[in-house]
Amino acid sequence: MTGNKAVAYKEPGKVELIDIDYPSFDLKDGPGVNPANVGRSVPHGVILKTVATNICGSDQHMVRGRTTAPPNLVLGHEITGEVVEVGPGVEFIKEGDICSVPFNIACGRCRNCKERKTGICLNVNPDRPGSAYGYVDMGGWVGGQANYVLVPYADWNLLKFPDKDQALEKILDLAMLSDIFPTGFHGAVSAGVGVGSTVYVAGAGPVGLAAATSAHLLGAAVVIVGDLNGDRLAKARSFGCETVDLTMGGPAEQIEQILGVPEVDCGVDAVGFEARGHGHDAKEAPATVLNSLMEITAAGGALGIPGLYVTGDPGGVDEAAKKGALSLSLGTGWAKSLSFTTGQCPVMKYNRQLMMAILHDKVSIAKNVNAKAITLEEAPQGYAEFDAGAATKYVLNPNGYLS
Structure with missing residues (x-):
């Protein structure tokens, strides 16, 4: 099976690149995974090859030891990726699509999702409303600072970019749609x-x-x-x-x-x-x-x-x-x-409109936040520089999509 490396929280002040399993269409036990989610089947999911995955200030709270995050929690809730596998329950998203992943995981079926309150989905986190990839107390969905990541409820959650070549030309801007721009x-x-x-x-x-x-x-x-x-x-x-x-x-x-x-x-x-x-x-x-x-x-x-x-x-x-x-x-x-x-931003309420603003040159969000692409291996250095106050938005490039 294809290898998969990921950035994991180790202890206060320390992240490390580790080897993890290639994603499968069910949730396995691991650091931070809610026991009620272990074994949960995800036929509605896809596996993404990560195009871009950003270091966020919310990640830094965990890395500083300011939460109850467990060691070896795989980080990363700001994800953009290319679909490489689709589950049997996925109807509209196809292999090869490049998509933005809202950081809030939402089922699309519960009352809150139907009311566009996707930041407080009722069905994805057994502990409380709302969930996110790679975050403490958010259900244990594995983070996306990795080569590959599982995205559940793909037809609902993923924002497909309309043109692959155009998307790759503007990918640093579009990478901001997963969290910070809508937030x-x-x-x-x-x-x-x-x-x-x-x-x-x-x-x-x-x-x-x-x-x-x-x-x-x-x-x-x-x-x-x-x-x-x-x-x-x-x-x-x-x-x-x-x-x-x-x-x-x-x-x-x-x-x-x-x-x-x-x-x-x-x-x-x-x-x-x-x-x-x-x-x-x-x-x-x-x-x-x-x-x-x-x-x-x-x-x-x-x-x-x-x-x-x-x-x-x-x-x-x-x-x-x-x-x-x-x-x-x-x-x-x-x-x-x-x-x-x-509370959490309901990303899906805004991300398509902001995507259109980016694609039609109405905004230059990557420039304004000083986005900088670095390799997955450089993630610990990126975390350290960001924590020291660098005026930079670090974008990890696990699979070489970013120039």
């Missing part, structure tokens, strides 16, 4: 971004830059990005964003210098639970982003919160944070009648 777009949409909006995006990592890109695409008048990392802020400025340097203090005063008022119409949290405070020596303070967004978002506005928050964080700054309980100024949000949207 950033969802953050902007749920924050109410529209024509003429003023927007503050907290965080200039890849999801924050994708949210800023999305705000421009949605017609925002001014997009402001805040971060502690100067290189990432420079990347935001490169495609027309204003920036707030949080090493200089909180965002309100700097926003006022840009807009004339210390508030924006819409706020996006692209940071999540490992947030730090403001100033040169900022320490971890996980409620900082949410509280500052409530402060600077205009009354009646909305917050889009695609940044990841968890219910179990072994490295939390206090006992409350270890359970995901943060000291939020909810009274501020209530007094200002702010709306909040949290």
Whole structure:
């Protein structure tokens, strides 16, 4: 059988390339696999030869030891691939198709899927609504930072690119459709971004830059990005964003210098639970982003919160944070009648439209997030550089499709 190598979490701060089984059309026991999923038959699935699979900030949370991820968990939920085998229950997807894989696994049959809430499918994770490839507590579906990966419910989950040659020409852009582009777009949409909006995006990592890109695409008048990392802020400025340097203090005063008022119409949290405070020596303070967004978002506005928050964080700054309980100024949000949207992005709600924007040259998401292709063997170095704050979106190239 064809060999298969994959990037696996080993221990806090360490990932390693390991040998794993070639995928089959049933779920086998392994690190992180829910016992109720072992032996589950997947006749509706396909096996993909991976074209591109990205390192995500959500992966970094696990690699830093900030979750309960077990050793040897195969990572990778941002997957683009070519179909090499189809299960007997697959009707429309064919061998040779190149497809984007939404990071949320969805059955297409449950109530939530039928209501387009594919981030909280009821049938793919025995523990809770919602699932993803290669992620802790998400059912144990094997991750895609590998040569080959199984995708269930293929007719439902896969977004087929209409032209193979065109897709390969724009593959670094299209590789962003599995997660960060729809996630950033969802953050902007749920924050109410529209024509003429003023927007503050907290965080200039890849999801924050994708949210800023999305705000421009949605017609925002001014997009402001805040971060502690100067290189990432420079990347935001490169495609027309204003920036707030949080090493200089909180965002309100700097926003006022840009807009004339210390508030924006819409706020996006692209940071999540490992947030730090403001100033040169900022320490971890996980409620900082949410509280500052409530402060600077205009009354009646909305917050889009695609940044990841968890219910179990072994490295939390206090006992409350270890359970995901943060000291939020909810009274501020209530007094200002702010709306909040949290949770996994329902990728399928947006990915086809964003694909069309890419294919017809309406957006350059790979450029904006500084996508860089590296080999599977270079993954540990990519993880280390990303963790150190590199202003780069690392795209793994396991099978040589990427130039």
